[in-house]
Amino acid sequence: MKSLTTRLAAIAIATLAFVSPALAHEFKVGDIEIGHPYARAMLPGAKVGGGYLKLTNEGSADDRLVSATSDRAGSIQLHEMKIDNGVMIMRELQGGIAVPKGETVELKPGGYHVMFMNVKQPFKEGETVKATLTFEKAGSVEVEFSVGSPAGGEPEMKHDDHAKHGDHAAMQMEPQSADPQEAIPAKMKAIFETADKPLTVGPVVVEGEWAIAGWTQEGRGGRALLKKKGDGWTIYLCSGDGLKQASALKSMGLSEDEAGTLSTKLADAETHVDPETLALFASFEGTVMVEGAEDHSDHNAHDAHKDHGK
Structure with a gap:
C-alpha cells in the first residue's frame, strides 16, 4: 500500500476535489x-x-x-x-x-x-x-x-476501476472496533500505512456520527474528517487548520451543534499536542474531498492526497 501522502491528492491537492457548477457554461x-x-x-x-x-x-x-x-x-x-x-x-x-x-x-x-x-x-x-x-x-x-458545494460531487465522476473496487470491497469487509479511538486509527492505518512509512493517528475526537483525527507521516501531516456509516468509519475529507473552525465544519454538512461541539473537543484535545506536531497538522494546504459519492469513500481514499506538500 502507498502512504497517505501518495494517495490523497488525486481528487485534488490542497483544495482540490470534485464539484459540479450550478449551471453548465x-x-x-x-x-x-x-x-x-x-x-x-x-x-x-x-x-x-x-x-x-x-x-x-x-x-x-x-x-x-x-x-x-x-x-x-x-x-x-x-x-x-x-x-x-x-x-x-x-x-x-x-x-x-x-x-x-x-x-x-x-x-x-x-x-x-x-x-x-x-x-x-x-x-x-x-x-x-x-x-x-x-x-x-x-x-x-x-x-x-x-x-x-464544498462537499459536492462531480456528476460525471465514474467509479469503474474494477481492480480498485476490489480493494475497496476488501477493506469494507475488515471488522472495526466499536470504540472509535481504536477503530479510526486502525481504519486509517489499514489504508495508508506501510512497514517503511508508519502513520501516526491522534488525537481523535468524536461527536455523534462525525470525528476528526490528526495524522502525521514522513514529516507531513493534516487532519481527517470522518463519518460513521453502519458499523464503521469512512474518511470524508482531509484538510489542515480549516477543520478547527466550527463554521467550516458546518459547511461540510454537520449541524450547528455538532460543528460547535466537535470544534471545542478538538481544541481541548490539541492542547496536549506538541507544537511541532500541530505545525504538521496545519501544513496540509487546502481541502481534499475523499468521499466523492456514497459508498465510494475508501475507493477515493486510495486515489487522493498524493502530494499536498509539494
Whole structure:
C-alpha cells in the first residue's frame, strides 16, 4: 500500500476535489472552446484553490494555454499531477498546457488543473470566480468558474476501476472496533500505512456520527474528517487548520451543534499536542474531498492526497 501522502491528492491537492457548477457554461476565444469551468467552495482561511475545465481546439493548428490571472488570487499556476514509479508528483508546467488541433484536453482532479495561489477571499458556494486565460495563438479570454458545494460531487465522476473496487470491497469487509479511538486509527492505518512509512493517528475526537483525527507521516501531516456509516468509519475529507473552525465544519454538512461541539473537543484535545506536531497538522494546504459519492469513500481514499506538500 502507498502512504497517505501518495494517495490523497488525486481528487485534488490542497483544495482540490470534485464539484459540479450550478449551471453548465462555455466560453470561446479563437479556435479554442472552453467548457464548464468549475471550482469547489473553500474552507475559511484556505489560501489555495483548484480550477477545472475542458479545452477543445477546433482549429487546424496546435495551441497552448500559457497562463492565467485572477483578481481573486495572488497568482495562478498551471499544474500537472502524474504517477512516477508509483508516487504521485505535482509540478508546475512552466511551458503551459498543450491543446493539439482537433482534440479536447480536460483539466480535472488528478491531472492537469489550474491552481489559484494566495487566494484573498476563499471561494464561496454559489458565486463565480472570474479569471483570464491566455493562449499562445488564440489570445486571452475572461471566463467564470462556478463555485459549488464544498462537499459536492462531480456528476460525471465514474467509479469503474474494477481492480480498485476490489480493494475497496476488501477493506469494507475488515471488522472495526466499536470504540472509535481504536477503530479510526486502525481504519486509517489499514489504508495508508506501510512497514517503511508508519502513520501516526491522534488525537481523535468524536461527536455523534462525525470525528476528526490528526495524522502525521514522513514529516507531513493534516487532519481527517470522518463519518460513521453502519458499523464503521469512512474518511470524508482531509484538510489542515480549516477543520478547527466550527463554521467550516458546518459547511461540510454537520449541524450547528455538532460543528460547535466537535470544534471545542478538538481544541481541548490539541492542547496536549506538541507544537511541532500541530505545525504538521496545519501544513496540509487546502481541502481534499475523499468521499466523492456514497459508498465510494475508501475507493477515493486510495486515489487522493498524493502530494499536498509539494
